[in-house]
Amino acid sequence: MAASNHTVLQFSSSNTLSAKIHPLVIFNICDCYVRRPDQAERVIGTLLGSVLPDGTVDIRNSYAVPHNESGDQVALEIEYHHTMLLSHQKVNPKEVIVGWYSTGLGVTGGSALIHEFYSREVSNPIHLTVDTGFADGEGTIKAFVSNNLSLGDQQISAHFQEIPLDLRMVEAERIGFDNLKSTYVDKIPSDLEGMEASMTHLLALIDDTYKYVDDVVEGRVIPDNNIGKCISDAVGSLPKIPSSAFDKLVNDSLQDHSLMLYLSSITRTQLSLAEKLNTAAQIL
Amino acid sequence: MATANTTRSFLQAVATEEVATPLRHVQMEGLVILKIIKHCKDHSPSLVTGQLLGLDVGSTLEVTNCFPFPMREEDEEIEADGANYQLEMMRCLREVNVDNNTVGWYQSTLLGSYQTVELIETFMNYQENIRRCVCIIYDPSRADQGVLALKALKLSDSFMELYRSNNFTGEKLREKNLSWVDIFEEIPIKVSNSALISAFMTELEPETPVTQCDYDRLQLSTSSLMERNMEFLIECMDDLSVEQQKLQFHYRSLSRQQAQQQAWLQKRRSENATRRAAGEEPLPEEDPANPIFKPLPEPSRLESFLITNQISNYCNQINGVAGQSFNRLYLMKALHDE
Structure with a gap:
């Protein structure tokens, strides 16, 4: 009886999770930011991906959602969001909404509202912020989850908690950072x-x-x-191989490859010969 | 001079733009490359396609964005759905200020086996609507070797002309001086990134001096790749010999027909000679109704051209892989000697 009279300040608990980000997402966000409408201060968009078995959220794709910001109000074009989501799912049904992103440093006032919207789409969404303005000179990328702070049954605020973000980008390494780092590369x-x-x-x-x-x-x-x-x-x-065995291995391999080279060049010779004969052949 | 330039009317400016400069470079955004790679890799080994968006600026084709197509289905209803999807996607992307101009398409391939009639057909379809378009080919199977196998292709003008008239006979080809090398033109790719992305990448680049790419490149075993390459090569050789046989068969029947024609002509002539001796009108020396005068259709050379292209492509790949392997082997040897 006494317990019901007490009001308790509650933090809704959440598992500590972490996120992993695909370089494409960062590229996409930057591109959208560069192409943002005239007066817009920031861009907002949806993050797609999947939750890995170990609980890590794998952010693999994203798209921007147009929005209007005036004063404290943030209006998101929900219809656009849904059409785009449908289109993306047609291509890759395995990618679902995992959260949303916004450019700028850290969480701002309007974030709670948008976060609430995304909470309705998916449980426990991730909020990614990308500091495209380089406000602290570092271009910080951070990921947050929100915890509800409630007083009794009443929800009073949301608490954004930063989660670890894995920025190692194996996919980008495949292309080579040299290709992605500079603004202009002459050839691949x-x-x-x-x-x-x-x-x-x-x-x-x-x-x-x-x-x-x-x-x-x-x-x-x-x-x-x-x-x-x-x-x-x-x-x-x-491997510790006696040098005679090693030499044999290397030489065999070298010979194999030389044979392949020989074969491919003989094929090419054949091709050019055949072509000459085919097109030059004239019935007299 | 300067005043003459400034007073040039808009109409004049538009008119001068009309002179088509040949396409020299394809300039791709890093974003597009990443998107293509992701799409192709996610669906590998099945082959996928997508649309390229961008701008056509002078001799450069800028590819600034792209979007994937859903997997192709045979069903007609779904096909209509696909067209809807494309329109919807374009509309959505326009709303976030993405360049809304189609410049071509991309597709994934397996070991570079992309030279098909379908590709040419698709290209012709695109070419009808867009003056300048390009096809980007990405090969996910070679990414394991640490190679960024990205290619920009277009059909050569002379080939397109020939394809429109659908006339791939030996005579026409000789006339145009077109060989199998001239079907596809490869356009050099340049990569560009916005300053913002460049800044982020510089910031985020890991400290390690070795990347995944290096591990992949220094991988010693390439035999599986070689084997598959050889398999494809052998298959292609078989196809080519079938095509050759078709051609030979055609020539044989052609020469047989000519022999028959000669015989018939001889007979007619001797007949005419006897008729003339008898004082009668000679019979005409041609008889269009006779089946032996019907011209035999010559088989199209297109197929064999494409196969030849394939083969040369495989040869190139084999050379490339073998070259890399040589490097690795000598490196290994040097390491061992140390």
Whole structure:
């Protein structure tokens, strides 16, 4: 009886989750921000993706949703949001709404309203903020979940809690940061150019290791056991094959590939020969 | 001079723009590349397509955005649905100020086996509506090798002319001097990014000097890729020999027909000679009703041209992979020697 008279300040609990972001999402947000309407201060949009088995939210896609902001009011074009969602689901039914994004640094006043709207679409949405203005000079990208703060049965406010965000972008690495970092790249690197770049990387790494080992041996650097272990692991991972066997392996492989090269060039010769014969053949 | 320029009317400006400059570059936004890769990879190994949006600026075609098409279905109703989807998507994207101009399409491919009649047909369809369009080909299977296999293609003008008249006989090809190399033109791709994205990427670039790409490139085993490449190559060779046989068959029947014609003519001539000797009117030396004078249709060379293109593509890939492997092997050897 006494308990019912008490009003308790409650934080609705939520599991600590984390989010992982696909580079495409950041590109998309930036593009939308660059193309925002004249007076708009920020862009807002929907995040699509899936929840991985371990609870990590995988943000894989996004689209902007037009909105109007005047004073405290935020009007989102809900119809647009729904058409776009339907279109996206036609292509990839596995991607569902996981949250929403907004440009700007951190959470602002209107965010709670929009967040509430998205809470109706999906339980526990993620709010991603991308600081496209570089307000603190860093271009901060943050992800939040909202906790409801309620007094008794009455909800009084929402509390945005930051969650860890995984910004490692394996997909972007595949294209190469060189292609994405600069504003203008003259041409896409070919097979062998890419190989050259990789070898340069490898060489630099080996040089670094040499330098470190030398420095340790000479006593210039305080040895670190962990680094030492890593180096010995790396050296140990090289298979110990007697050099005759190794030579045979390498030579066999080289020969195989030479054969392939030979075959492909003979095919090409054949092709050009056949073409000459085919088009030149004239019935007399 | 300057005043003459400024007083140039808008109409004049439009008129001068009409002179078509040849397409020299395709300039793609990093965003488009990422979108294409994501779409193609998500659905790999099935092949997917999508629309490219952008601007046509002078000799450069700027691709600034794109959207994927849903998986193609045979059903007609769904096809109409697809057209709706396309319109809807374009409308939606326009609302967020994305360039609303179709400049072509993209498609994924398996080991570069994209040279098909369908591709040409699609291209011709696009070409009817857009003066300048391009097809971007992405090969997800080669991404495992750390290669960004992105290609921009268009059909050559002379080929399109020939395709419209649908006349792929040996004579026509000789006349135009068109060989299989001239069907597709590859256009160099440039990549551009907005300053904002460039800033973000510089900020977010991981500290590690080695990337996933490097691991993929230095992977020693390429035999599965080679094997599949060879398989495709052999298949193509078979197809090519079938095409060759068709052609040979045609020539054989053509020469047989000509022999028959000759025989018939000889017979008619001797007949005429006897008639003339007898003082009668000679019979005409041609008889269109006779089946042996019906011209035989020559088989189209298009198919064999496309196959030849395929084969040369596989050869190129084999060369590329072999080159990479050589690099790796020598690297391995050097490491071992150390």
